[in-house]
Amino acid sequence: MQENNMRLIDEAIAFEPVKNTFRLGWEFITLNKKFTMSVMVVLLVLSLLGLLPVVGFIASVFSSGFALAVQIYVGRLVYETDNIESFVDEVHNADGQDIIKRYFAPALGAYMGWMVMALLFVGIITLAISSSGISFQGGISATTNAELLSLLSTIGIPLLLITLLFAYVQPLVQSNIVMANDFKEGFFAVFTVFSADVWRHAMQGSYFKYISVYGVITLLGMFFFTFIFSIFATIPILNISIMVIFVYIFSIMMTVSAVVAKRIVE
Secondary structure, eight states: OOOTTOOHHHHHHHSOHHHHHHHHHHHHHHHTHHHHHHHHHHHHHHHHHTTSTTTHHHHHHHHHHHHHHHHHHHHHHHHHOSSHHHHHHHHHTOOHHHHHHHHHHHHHHHHHHHHHHHHHHHHHHHHHHHHTTOOOTTOGGGSOHHHHHHHIIIIIHHHHHHHHHHHHHHHHHHHHHHTOOSHHHHHHHHGGGGOHHHHHHHTSHHHHHHHHHHHHHHHHHHHHHHHHHHHTTTOHHHHHHHHHHHHHHHHHHHHHHHHHHHHHHO
16 A cells, blocks of 8 residues: 555555455554553453452543553554554554553543443433333333333334444544543543534445445454354453453454544545
């Protein structure tokens, strides 16, 4: 991918964008194995600490913030690098402490933004269920089939459609998080899901084509992971290790796809 002196990301888009998304993500993961292993070990340790009652919350927050900081680093690297040689050099010199210093603040802001977003959705769903007149005081087993069908049609189906729409524009939201410079920008980048510009960009045919193909491949990968994950479900430490590996790989690919999508609609 070295033609016409284009930026790395422009070359990726010009020549098989979906394939190059996975290629760049995989090259980041494999070019500096020491960095990749150190990140995975940190995430594994924090995941295990997250199971503890007292320090669990702090470990979970730091784990999420650290993972998001790495994503911001990867996204900016792919988006801003001039060529593949510079990309390779930068990956070889990747340093976890430097990444935390530069990007932990916007990452923590994005984490807090997602938490607020989640609380808003939970509140809306709870309000919708309570307004439906259906009570779960006796448990789901005490709810009639007619009530469950009514709940599904009035809440379940609209919720599914909203989730699908959110998943469709999420790459553009993620790209805004990648470009955040501090806690405040990271926090408010999450809420660009409600931005008219995000939705306008998402309506472009080139974006639809890219996300559709990328999404199908990603779903197939998730089904494969679910199968592997279920095989080792009875071995806790191995189960958590596999989860950490998958989440790391998936997050890198997701971030690369986000900045590629951003560049496609610019």
